Amino acid sequence: MQDTPLEFPKPETPEEANAATAKSRRQRLVLWIKTHRIATIAIVGAILIAIVGAIAWGIYITSVPSIDSGPTIHATRRPTVYYSPLTGVKVADEAATKQLVTAIMIENSPDARPHSGLKQAGVVFEAIAEAGITRYVALYQESKPSLVGPVRSLRPYFLTWIKPFDASIAHVGGSAKALREVRNGHYRDIDQFFNDGSYWRASDRYAPHNVYTSFAKLDALNKSKGYKTSKFTGWDRQDGKPASKPDATSITINFSSSLYNTKYTYDKKTNTYKRFLGGERHIDREKGQISPSVVIAMTVSEKTVMEDGARESIGTTGKGTAYIFQNGTVQKATWRKTSAGAQLQWLDKSGKSIALNRGQTWIAAVPTSGGRVSW
Numbered sequence: 001m002q003d004t005p006l007e008f009p010k011p012e013t014p015e016e017a018n019a020a021t022a023k024s025r026r027q028r029l030v031l032w033i034k035t036h037r038i039a040t041i042a043i044v045g046a047i048l049i050a051i052v053g054a055i056a057w058g059i060y061i062t063s064v065p066s067i068d069s070g071p072t073i074h075a076t077r078r079p080t081v082y083y084s085p086l087t088g089v090k091v092a093d094e095a096a097t098k099q100l101v102t103a104i105m106i107e108n109s110p111d112a113r114p115h116s117g118l119k120q121a122g123v124v125f126e127a128i129a130e131a132g133i134t135r136y137v138a139l140y141q142e143s144k145p146s147l148v149g150p151v152r153s154l155r156p157y158f159l160t161w162i163k164p165f166d167a168s169i170a171h172v173g174g175s176a177k178a179l180r181e182v183r184n185g186h187y188r189d190i191d192q193f194f195n196d197g198s199y200w201r202a203s204d205r206y207a208p209h210n211v212y213t214s215f216a217k218l219d220a221l222n223k224s225k226g227y228k229t230s231k232f233t234g235w236d237r238q239d240g241k242p243a244s245k246p247d248a249t250s251i252t253i254n255f256s257s258s259l260y261n262t263k264y265t266y267d268k269k270t271n272t273y274k275r276f277l278g279g280e281r282h283i284d285r286e287k288g289q290i291s292p293s294v295v296i297a298m299t300v301s302e303k304t305v306m307e308d309g310a311r312e313s314i315g316t317t318g319k320g321t322a323y324i325f326q327n328g329t330v331q332k333a334t335w336r337k338t339s340a341g342a343q344l345q346w347l348d349k350s351g352k353s354i355a356l357n358r359g360q361t362w363i364a365a366v367p368t369s370g371g372r373v374s375w
Contacts, residue, residue, distance in 0.1 A: 080094075082094055082096060082097050083097070083237065083358075084096070084097060084122065084141055084142050084234075085097055085141075085232065085233070085234035086101060086122040086123060086139060086140075086141040086142070086165070086234055087122040087123070087141070087142070087237075087358060087359055087360065087361070088234070088235075088237025088238075088356070088357075088358035088359070089142070089358050089359060091142050096142055098229045098230070098231070099141050099142065099229065099230065100141075100167070100168060100222055100227055100228055100229055100230050101139055101140065101141045101165045101166060101167035101168075101230040101232070102139070102140050102141075102167055102168050102169075102170060102215075102218055102222065103137050103138070103139045103140075103162045103165065103167040103168070103169050103170065104117070104137070104138050104140070104148055104151060104170040104171075104213070104218075105135065105136070105137055105151060105152050105153065105154050105158065105169075105170065105171040105172070105174075106118065106135070106136040106137070106138055106148070106149065106150065106151065106152065107135060107136075107149075107150045107151070107152035107209060108126075108133065108134045108135050108136060108260070108277075109133055109209065110259060110278070111205070111206075111209040112150045112152075112209045113277075113283075114283045114284065114285040115149070115150075115283075115284055115285065116145070116147040116148055116149050116212065116284065116285050116286055117138065117145040117147055117148030117149065117284070117286075118136070118138055118284050118290055119284035119286075119287040119288065119289075119290050119291075119360075120140065120143040120144075120145045120284075120287065121138035121139060121140055121143070121360060122139050122140055122141055122142070122143065122360060122361070123138075123139040123165075123360070123361050123362075123363070124136050124137070124138050124139070124292075124360070124361075124362045124363065125137045125158060125161045125363050125365065126255075126262075126362065126363065126364045126365065127155075127157060127158070127300075127312075127314060127364075127365035128255055128256060128260075128302065128312050128314075128365075128367070129155055129312065130310065130311065130312060132255065132256030132257055132260060133256075133260060134255050134256075134260045135152060135155070135158075137158045137161065137162060139162070139165055139167060140215070141230070144215035144219070145214070145215060145286070145287075146214050146215065146216065146286075147212060147214055147286060148212065148213050148214065148215070149202075149210075149211060149212035149213060150202075150205070150208075150209050150210060150211055150212060151170060151171065151172050151192065151199060151211045151212065151213055152171070152172055152208070152211070153171055153172055153173045153174040153175065153178075154169070154171040154173070154174030154175070154178040154179070154182060155174065155175055155178050155311075155312070156175065156177045156178045156181055157312075157313075157314040157316050157365075158178075159178060159181055159182060159187070160316040160317070160337075160340045161316060161344070161363075163187070163340055163341050164232055164233070164341060164342060164343040164344070165230060165232045166188075166230040166231050166232045167188065167230060168188035168189075168190050168218075168222050168225075168227045169182060169187055169188060169189055169190060169191075170190050170191075170192070170213060170218060171191055171192065172191070172192040172193070172199070172208075172211050173191065173192070173193055174191075175307060175308060175311055176307060176308035177307055177308075177311070179191075188222075188225070188227050190218070190221055190222065190225070190227075192211060192213075195221055197217075198213060198217040198218060198220070198221040199211055199212065199213045199217070200212055200213075232343070233343050234343075235343075235344075235346065235353075235355075235356050235361075236353045236354070236355040236356065237355060237356055237357070237358050238355035238356070238357060238358070239357075239358065240271050240293060240326060240327055240357030240358065240359070241271070241327060242268045242271050242327055242328055243327045243328045243329045246266060246268070246327075246328030246329060247328070247329050247330060248266070248325055248328065248329055248330035248375040249265065249266040249328055249375075250263070250264070250265055250266070250375060251263065251264040251265075251266075251273065251295060251297075251325055251330075251373075251374075251375045252372075252373070252374045252375070253297050253364050253366060253371075253372075253373050254366075254371055254372040254373075255364070255366065255367070255371055256370065256371075258278060258279060259278045260277075260278065261278070262275065262276060262277055262282070262364070263275075263276040263279075264276070264295050264325070266325075266328045267291065268328060270291065271293065271327060271328075271357070272291040272292060272293050272359070273291060273292055273293075273295050273325065273362075274289055274290075274291050275289065275290040275291060275292065275362070291360075292359065292360040292361060292362040293326065293356075293357045293358065293359030293360055293361065294324065294325065294326045294356045294357050294359065294360070294361040294362070295324075295325040295326075295361075295362050295364070296322055296323070296324050296325070296346070296361065296362070296363045296364065297322065297323045297325075297364045297366050297373040298320060298321075298322040298323075298335045298363060298364070298365055298366065299320050299321045299322070299366050299367075299368045299371070299373075300314050300315050300316070300320060300365045300366065300367060300368065301314070301315035301320075301367075301368055301369075302314045302315070302365075302367040302368070302369065314365060316337060316340070317337045317338065317339060317340060317342075318336075318337065319334055319335060319336040319337075320334070320335055320368075321333075321334065321335075322334065322335040322346060323373055323375075324346060324354060324356070325375070326356065326357045327357065330375055331348070331354065332349075333346050333347060333348060333354055334346075334347045334348075334349075335347075
């Protein structure tokens, strides 16, 4: 028996091995495509869409002309402007709008003239005290004069006008009714009777026309009592502008006699009213002629009653007629005050609030019987 020789396969060359590998890969790819036909179609479609979209966007971008937008503008925030709730004038910051209001009773007999500190008051109420002699209560917030006076006694109707301003009240005593009211715990009372160190008597005038104070002293006194801020609703205010056709450039307000009657002449240049008292320029001894931005004459009921002597009783709540002078014009209005604690309102014929010019406002309480307003 002849042995058949064993035959061994010839080894593959590198080229043959690579070809076999490539063939195997193609076979596996074909098999995967057959078994994953839907996924394959989706992937191919997505790739084609992406390619077409990229080409289209490139064409669009190159076809749109460039636009020169110019320099970049950065928006700037306008600074906040703050206004005094008492006068409507600009003040430095929010803290200034919350400053304490201080009301000071000021005498107006001939022996008390010339006054000090009146020109810097924000609001002044003027009314008869006794025997036709008028008196003032001056309210201050942002202005703090170094000399104010002569300071005199309090009357109850002044308290009613002061109360809505949440003010401290500087005075030298008062009528019995006024003192009972101001000492009832609902007011910020800084009566000279109990705070003598915050007032002094001037040597160039005789008593009782010589009591003075300053805001250096009153601020320290208020601080010691915890009176630091005032929270109240002021009147609507506006920027004043002289009228093209002024109709009230000379105003006369009669209270009682020639010594206490007042007159105002309109100054278009400053848009204010120069005040005259007793036939003469009304002068603040330190600051010159008093010239409010707004003058209001409000008619009030008034009668003499017996309390701790003969006293005036003035109606301060309810409503009545008022004449508002500003910008060289006059507007007939209605004043309304619903309660002692409510703020006075100035209303037009439709019942809407009337805006007052920024600056000092001088309010005259003119008796309906015996008083007179003309222009």
